[in-house]
Amino acid sequence: MASLQKVQTYLAYWFQLGKPIILQHRNTQCLPAPLFQGGKFSMVFNRCWQQILECPEQSFLQGTDESIADLLSDEWEIEGCARCTMPLPMPVRGIKASPCPCADLPSWPNETVPTPRPAVCSHAHLDNLRDRLNQSRMESSR
Ligand SMILES: [Zn+2]
Known part of the structure; x- marks a missing residue:
C-alpha cells in the first residue's frame, strides 16, 4: 500500500508537469501553485489535498484510471516509471493495464527542463542562489 506521503509526493511531481487532479465529486480540477512553502507543502496544496480526501474514490490524476482511493488501498504501490522515472502507480499483483x-x-x-522534485527547502535554495549572485557580483566588480 502506498502511504499518504507517497501519494502526496506522486501528485506533487505530476503537478509540476502541469497535470491537474480531477475532483469528480466537486466537478472541478485542481492544480495547486505554489506547491511548496518553506520546504513543506503549501497551503494551497494542503487545501487541494483536503478536497481529495473528501472523496478520494472520485479523485483522479488527469489521464489515469486509478483513483486516489485505489492508490491508498493495499492493491497499489508507487514505483518509478521505466520511461520517465516519474512516480507511477503499480498494482501490487499483476500487470499494469494503463500507461x-x-x-x-x-x-x-x-532532459532540458529541471526534473520535478519533492518538497525542497526553498529557503536554502534561495540563500544558495543569493550567495552565488553576490559572489559573481563581487568577482565582476574587481
Ligand atoms: Zn512515465
Whole structure:
C-alpha cells in the first residue's frame, strides 16, 4: 500500500508537469501553485489535498484510471516509471493495464527542463542562489 506521503509526493511531481487532479465529486480540477512553502507543502496544496480526501474514490490524476482511493488501498504501490522515472502507480499483483501519465505528454521526458522534485527547502535554495549572485557580483566588480 502506498502511504499518504507517497501519494502526496506522486501528485506533487505530476503537478509540476502541469497535470491537474480531477475532483469528480466537486466537478472541478485542481492544480495547486505554489506547491511548496518553506520546504513543506503549501497551503494551497494542503487545501487541494483536503478536497481529495473528501472523496478520494472520485479523485483522479488527469489521464489515469486509478483513483486516489485505489492508490491508498493495499492493491497499489508507487514505483518509478521505466520511461520517465516519474512516480507511477503499480498494482501490487499483476500487470499494469494503463500507461504512465507521461504517455500523453509528448514533450516528456524532457532532459532540458529541471526534473520535478519533492518538497525542497526553498529557503536554502534561495540563500544558495543569493550567495552565488553576490559572489559573481563581487568577482565582476574587481
Ligand atoms: Zn512515465
